[in-house]
Amino acid sequence: EVRLVQSGAEVKKPGESLTISCQGYGYGFNGFWIAWVRQMPGKGLEWMGRVDPSDSYVDYSPSFEGHVTISVDESINTAFLQWSSLKASDTAMYYCARPLGNSGYEYYFDYWGQGTLVTVSS
């Protein structure tokens, strides 16, 4: 059974750093990209970027580049999303998701993690 299991909820203060994770089970982890998706409270979904576990290549959405860092450790089947200095506006639910392909008509998410709620408040 394919599963993406994310790390637990986090409560942080502005300016703190944070790394959340997404571990894949039940499939060849190196064979599929992992993407990160943000959902701010009461809002829609936003694609943040993606990583290819086979070579650690990362693509960012222009809206998120420079604000977060996406990485992967294929030896433990885990992708990461990292902030060096959190802001209150980073408060959101963050999902990892696995696309079938890498672009075009094959780019859709057939598996999602359960989500990690990040709350940033002083």
Place this chain on the structure above:
Amino acid sequence: QSVLTQPPSASGTPGQRVTISCSGSSSDLGSNTVNWYQQLPGTAPKLLIYADIQRPSGVPHRFSGSRSGTSASLAISGLQSADEAEYHCAAWDGSQNVYVFGTGTKVTVL
């Protein structure tokens, strides 16, 4: 990064047919297929329709999709209370190499 435009809400009584629209541009819906995700309250999104019209295993035939030009739509026939959820369209944008989501539509069963 552009987003796809959806109506904020849609509603119907049990058994009715509800349609949700999704409007994009030549670089996303005009060039690539649309996907739809259903997000039940408090849960992660789930793939509902992919490649315009395809249903993953387990998705009822009551859900159907279509795409024409730079627009797409999702239809729910025989509406049920279990269909109360947020629905998101999405497509690959080949000009920016990003995946764009719609603004989301909340479906209410009256």
